[in-house]
Amino acid sequence: MNLSTLSASLHAPGTTKASPSDVRRSNRALIFSLLFPSGSMSRAELGRRTGLSRVAVSDVVGDMLAEGLIRESGLEHTPGKGKRGTLLAVDTERLRIVSVDLSQAHLVQGAVTNLLGAEVRRAERTLDYANHVTIETIGELIEGLIEDDTVIGIGVAAPGVVSDGVVKRSTVLDWRDVDIKTPLERRFGIPVSVDNDATCDMLTERFYGQGGPNLMFVRVQRGIGAGVLINDVPVTGERHAGGEIGHIALDPDGPACPCGKRGCLETLISESALRRRMEGLDAAGRCTVLRRAGAYLAQALAMPVGLLDMADVCVYGPPDIVNDDFIDAAQEYMDRATGSSFHAPTTVRRCQCGGDITLRGESIAVVRDHLERL
Ligand SMILES: [Zn+2]
Structure with missing residues (x-):
């Protein structure tokens, strides 16, 4: 799966001239997509695969290393002559994502994951039978999960029709036009992504299944x-x-x-x-x-x-x-x-993916959205 296809798909193809920051953003998404989830490549190889110049690759890679998105993971295994290049891979140690799953009955689940969706910490709230999920419930769950400033994004997976951070309609949650993004971003000061739960599951099946x-x-x-x-x-x-x-x-x-x-x-x-x-x-x-x-x-x-x-x-x-x-x-x-x-x-x-399929998929969506920002 190509994360840059995924992020490119979020934009309508435009005819306007790309600004330097657009170019930078798309180069970054392109390079990251070659390493996500389990790729490992040298700068030279990234240059060959993307067609970007050595300077452009090294520039973008430098930024992503500093930011904590990628890390140096050893030396190339090229038998024979020449200097071996340093390999780059997704960094699973420095940055964190908070994902919340609203698709379960009587239960709201949340997890802190690394950039590959692997769980670092988990929390959940059980709901009474008639108890509806509220923004407050979600906020409290997230509050308990965020421990430091390594969290780059919060993602919420919800059943129903989702558009621009708003759950437009969900029969399962009995919601109509519930804005999740605005109140949570205001409360935590961290970008919030909201996605349909089945779409999240599909992303997990594509990247990890x-x-x-x-x-x-x-x-x-x-x-x-x-x-x-x-x-x-x-x-x-x-x-x-x-x-x-x-x-x-x-x-x-x-x-x-x-x-x-x-x-x-x-x-x-x-x-x-x-x-x-x-x-x-x-x-x-x-x-x-x-x-x-x-x-x-x-x-x-x-x-x-x-x-x-x-x-x-x-x-x-x-x-x-x-x-x-x-x-x-x-x-x-x-x-x-x-x-x-x-x-x-x-x-x-x-589907052979396990029970954390939705949380994991939401973490992919958060990474995708993060790459859109620069
Ligand atoms: Zn019906």
Whole structure:
């Protein structure tokens, strides 16, 4: 994955002349993206890969070393003659990120991570059953996590439609137009990023999992969220609601949904809906419920998969819900719906990333946003 593609995607292509600080910012993002997450290269190699001059590379590298983004990590292993170059890698020691995950039921989780999303410290707040998440809850959690001035950014991953630091709409959180960015930046004086939770998960799958540059990612939990990555650019849509597929009605005779429609995907395959449906059933009964859910998901995704020619569908969810029965049934339906003699099959697979997938993805988003600032 290329972080600079990711950050470039945040900007509309402009025709105006780039200012020196624009050039500097894009050189910095370009160089950092070659080292993130696990690259290791000399200045000369960075110059060859980016096409930047030796002076430009050395200038940008010098700044990033001083800032704590990268470090010198040893000497090149080039057998034979000549002076061996010093290798550069992402610095995991000096700078920190605070990530908060609002996607869990009855729980707000937060973590301090390094630049690679590895957890240094964790904190969480349990909520009462009816207790809504408030900015105050999030603020208190963050307060307890920040210990010093090494934190370069705070990231909040939220279920729902997110735009410019505001959660425009979240049925799961029961929020409408909740500005997260402004009050938290005012309180902590640190830049705040806010991102959709499924998009965060997709970033983790791309950088630390098995995802390639073209990926359809679906999250089956309290709600159903999806993310689409095309040529390493996350597609969020004109109104930032891309991937919000939970309230697309799939079955007009299906269960009534709080949104007013019937048979929304969320009523058919969300974790809570499936757990309710499986209550008291034996193993065979549970298997039938989960197979039907897998087929529903594939039914919903077959059209966008065909439309965008996606070869990889990755599903994240609780292991006892998104299990082999669920995935096998989804794969069978997908094959029946999209397979043809001129079309390679699309793989439906389970995400192997662990429980910190959202916090980790949010840390990637914070790094991305940090590189945008100069
Ligand atoms: Zn609905």
